Amino acid sequence: MSSTAGRRRPGDDITICGAILGPTGPTVDVHVADGRVAEIIPGAHAGTSGRRVDASGKMVLPGLWDAHVHMVQWATARRRIDLAAARSATHAADMLANALRARQTPPHAGEVVVGYGYRDALWPDAPHAWLLERAAPGIAVALQSADLHTAWLSPAALRLLGRPEHPTGILREQECFDAMAAFVGVEPDLLDQWVLEAAAAAAARGVTGILDFEYADTVADWSRRAARGRLPLHVTCSIARELLPQALDLRLRTGRPVPGAEGDLEVGPVKLFTDGSLNTRTALCDEPYPPSHPGALAAADAGSGHAAMGYAELVDTMEQAAKGGIEAAVHAIGDTANGIALDAFEHVAGSGRIEHAQLLR
Template identity: 40%
Template sequence: MNESLCIRNVRTPGSSEPMDMVINEGRIAAIAPGEAERNRTLATVDAEGMWVIPGLWDCHTHFTQWSYTLGRLDLIGASSAHEAMDMLRDHLSQLRSEGRLDPNRFVVGMRFRHSLWADDEQPTLAAIDEASGDQPVALSSADMHCGWVNSVAARMLGVQVGESGLVGELEWFDAYCRLDNAPGADEELDRLLREAEHDAASKGIVGIRDYEMAENIDTWIGRFAKGINGLRVQSGVYPERLNQAIDDGWHTGDELPGSNGLGHVGAMKLISDGSLNTRSAYCSTPYSGIEPETFGTMSYTPEQIESYMFVATKHGFDIACHAIGDEANTIVLDCAERTKAHGSIEHAQMLKPTDIPRLAQLGLAASIQPQHAMDDRDVIARFWGRPAGIPYAFRSLRDAGTRLLMGSDAPVAPLDPWLAISAAVFGTESSAREPFQPEQCLDFGTALASSTAVGRKCLKAGDAADLVLLDRDPSAVDSPEEMRAMPRHVQATMLAGRWTYRK
């Protein structure tokens, strides 16, 4: 049971006036000067002038896969296939020395970014077979839209690979999910989930939207039953599981049993097209520098997308529709308009100018991942050299009245709202590099509000007691380096009136 208490001497971003905040039954009962004096019987915490902000949300995660990054080989730093294989050899050597290699268990790596590697440094089956031998190895790309596997893993997963060793999109989605059912995976995952929740709380995170490719509803009911309860969770449902969810009586917003109000059913997550890094996002103009000419691919036909949206909307589900290429976004918006679907467009990564105002007109939010713009700015120059749309149109969407929801798409980018806020505000990861599309940068207040459940930068009486105490005013930060370092200034995180992190 959450105790009633008063947090004294807190300040809101941009303000020097100290206030007191009364917490009762998991909600903010009052926030104003002098509340500590009026509530002298309550337990008191003196914040000593720290700044308080609403608890942060990551509105697009694959939480299981993010948790695995805390225990799997991370290849994000590899700048070539050769370097990635050196990292794999070192990882295998370490596992071997620790007695943790089992020829019947996959060694899994994540987040290689071959879209930026030179043409003669691309993945090959020969290279990964030479580095791994008889040990099954499966590596996932940074955007999770393809995998690089050795011959042993390909046989175990039942996938066909050519000279590249790459497994494409939909086949990889299915194969990657099967890795989670390998021997010993359950025990490893429970440990990593708890570690990931603690890591999230240390950054001020109180909630996530989880779009893991799994039976998310039952999965999170089971996790809450085990006491994995450090976050609020909205659990998405994929189209292939939508009818079962409907038959089971679920709707978006329903509370998950045993979650004590922390878990709810989320939206139907539908992936309409591919990704930029795999050159499969569906565009109206061809990719530059690619032969033979390609426009990307759709994962479903427009008729299928419309049908899924219709069924979801009819049965009380929001949509969360992945659309990256400009043509995919047009198709998805057309389907949403015809079905009167509500929810969000996930990524909305490149939009035709005529489509930018349509999200607000249709009542759809734009679920954006600003760190992707930092990761992709050089890829955009390489493969979207002749775009028909505007990539990462954050400011244009906001100016059109669209509600912005910010996230990471973890593990594609780290689960860290401060990275997203920094990327959205400064448009660069380093003060030494010019901003990417400075005209699309957001002000701090908008970026922070878009990273919260309340949609504003300050808490009010009646809000859930989800909050973060900081020893620095984030609104006064004036460089990307300092904003990205803000997790170091998180002193405490509270979820529904209980501390989930105290430094």
């Protein structure tokens, strides 16, 4: 169904006629009043008031929800060089060079060329700053992996970051997050425009709501966007760990509306990390990672991953949040990390969720 079907739009009175309900039917008419499904009427073309839309042969489904999105990341990724098809570090550098040659104008002074989407865990060669220098001499380049946990920087980008002596140009975890935040800085008004355009694109494909885990003050950011006008979809705003005290002071509660947002925004969980990611080899695992290219194990902190938050700290933070009515969303990818997260949920005995849970025993 259209993303407007689940949103209140006073005065709407529409009947979607002759639609197939779900993958196997039956054929029904769907009456939408004030932006909500008011009635599902068996049989096609039943008599109802208001505007009628012929949907014969088309399927009608509930609105879709994206339960884990980084909206600023996606909005900016739509304007970046896509490296998802790269089969090696050399191939990724060649794709970068080709994309720059295809541009109508070269990068201007001070511009950082941003790419995304590569997966280097199984590449036969290692990414390195000199490969980017060869592909784009003198140009500041910042490439972010598909899992968002690794940044691959050119020498010019490292100089902008104040780290010209970095040996490889590969930054992981918090260093990556900080670098990409510095490089993709966009004026707030323009960034809000990009995010709203991305939200509208998602809504046009049937997405009616998202849970935004962006690394930012999502409550404040989405409140500012909502002040521009009606949002194209419903947004649940996660709370960054460092903003938990502020959220508790403001008496924000998971599942409650964000004050002043007219129902478009809802308070979500606090996001907590126990480890990193598999591609970056920082997911915390019981067994060490096998080498894929020279230096891979050394780059992954002794080979078994990275503990972003230990059990005691995780429990303490979850208990603090739970006392204030805020649930936890715990990022856990490796099997060790998932064990820590499950043990913490058992101890706290509160509701919440594990994000990803990719490697389980």
